[in-house]
Amino acid sequence: xxNGNLRPLKALLILGAAVTGAGSGLPVHVGRVAYKTFDPxxxxxxxxxxxxxxxxxxxxxxGNSVIHGFVRAADGTIAPFDPAGSVDxxxxxxxxxxxxxxxxxxxLGVQHGFVRAPDGTIxxxxxxRSASTEIRGINVKGWITGFYRRNKEVHGFxxxxxGRFTTFDPxxxxATLSWxxxxxxxxxxxxxxxxxxxHGFVRAADGTVTAFDPSGSIDTRPVSISRREVVTGFYQxxxxxxxxxxxxxxxxxxxxxxxxxxxxxxxxxHTNGEVTGCWEDDSLVWHGFLWKAAGAGREPESFDxxxxxxxFAVGVDGGQIAGSYxxxxxxxxxxxxxx
Numbered sequence: 001x002x003n004g005n006l007r008p009l010k011a012l013l014i015l016g017a018a019v020t021g022a023g024s025g026l027p028v029h030v031g032r033v034a035y036k037t038f039d040p041x042x043x044x045x046x047x048x049x050x051x052x053x054x055x056x057x058x059x060x061x062x063g064n065s066v067i068h069g070f071v072r073a074a075d076g077t078i079a080p081f082d083p084a085g086s087v088d089x090x091x092x093x094x095x096x097x098x099x100x101x102x103x104x105x106x107x108l109g110v111q112h113g114f115v116r117a118p119d120g121t122i123x124x125x126x127x128x129r130s131a132s133t134e135i136r137g138i139n140v141k142g143w144i145t146g147f148y149r150r151n152k153e154v155h156g157f158x159x160x161x162x163g164r165f166t167t168f169d170p171x172x173x174x175a176t177l178s179w180x181x182x183x184x185x186x187x188x189x190x191x192x193x194x195x196x197x198x199h200g201f202v203r204a205a206d207g208t209v210t211a212f213d214p215s216g217s218i219d220t221r222p223v224s225i226s227r228r229e230v231v232t233g234f235y236q237x238x239x240x241x242x243x244x245x246x247x248x249x250x251x252x253x254x255x256x257x258x259x260x261x262x263x264x265x266x267x268x269x270h271t272n273g274e275v276t277g278c279w280e281d282d283s284l285v286w287h288g289f290l291w292k293a294a295g296a297g298r299e300p301e302s303f304d305x306x307x308x309x310x311x312f313a314v315g316v317d318g319g320q321i322a323g324s325y326x327x328x329x330x331x332x333x334x335x336x337x338x339x
Contacts (some may be wrong), residue, residue: 028306035305037325038322038334040070040078046334049102050074050094050268051315051322057091057100058324058334069116071100072186072334083114083122091116093137093180101138104148113146127157136189137181144150145181145189156189157204170201170209178203180225188222188231200247202231214245214253222247224269232266232275246275258289258300266291267323268315275300276316278323288313288337305335313337
């Protein structure tokens with residue numbers, strides 16, 4: 001789980017034409033909460049990765065175990081897509097206008113970044129001299145961030161709306177993994193030091209980098225940032241237990257866990273302060289959570305998609321939560337939770 005948003009997919013590498021389909025079935029209501037499940041046509045495993053303006057992006061496996069990207073519109077229409085030459089397409093993020101960013105592998109096993117415009121046009125993206133590119137975030141201005149491999153080095157990068165690339169590394173980094181970007185160009189991610197410990201960082205648009213770790217952390221991994229510069233992610237303590245955290249714009253870091261959690265993994269944070277993600281109980285079952293008004297003393301609210309044996313929330317959009325769930329046949333489906 002903690003190397004990315006998706007439990008069964010390959011570990012994080014350090015180193016079209018649209019067909020439409022509707023979601024499956026009618027919404028299932030649990031009190032005031034409605035769950036809508038969905039799968040792209042031909043999917044045998046569906047994994048949303050981001051939600052914005054009620055539009056969801058992610059990836060799915062077809063019957064030949066080939067991985068494709070998809071966009072699910074607010075009306076439930078699903079459009080699969082692949083960059084030209086892709087044999088494995090993995091969207092990771094999207095912005096308000098509806099642009100989707102991610103990465104794909106070509107037939108030679110080389111990883112490239114891409115951005116899919118709202119009209120479906122797809123552009124491949126690689127920083128200069130990159131041997132492998134992974135895009136993790138895109139903001140409302142079209143700036144993107146991620147990391148790339150060159151020789152045995154891994155560097156973070158930002159590409160602005162004019163196409164200019166800026167490579168960066170926090171002081172002491174031997175590998176920089178830039179993971180999310182807000183509308184002001186503030187980047188969040190983590191880096192490895194020479195002892196192979198990971199530390200969180202935020203990088204301002206002017207290039208200033210601030211490293212941070214929650215108290216007691218031996219491994220810190222920020223994964224999402226809101227428009228109000230709130231960063232969320234997870235960290236490992238000295239007992240190798242993973243906890244969630246939020247870091248506010250003033251640098252205050254608050255750790256948290258849903259009640260009963262032995263592994264907490266936040267995945268998304270919204271401008272209104274909501275944080276979502278998933279947590280594992282002592283029976284090794286995963287559940288979703290929503291933490292409203294994060295840091296205000298309230299406990300996270302746990303939830304499960306009806307009929308699921310594992311729920312994995314990845315993004316929140318003002319009360320709308322997207323993610324995947326595992327059914328009793330070990331098949332993964334997408335879900336949208338509305339309240």
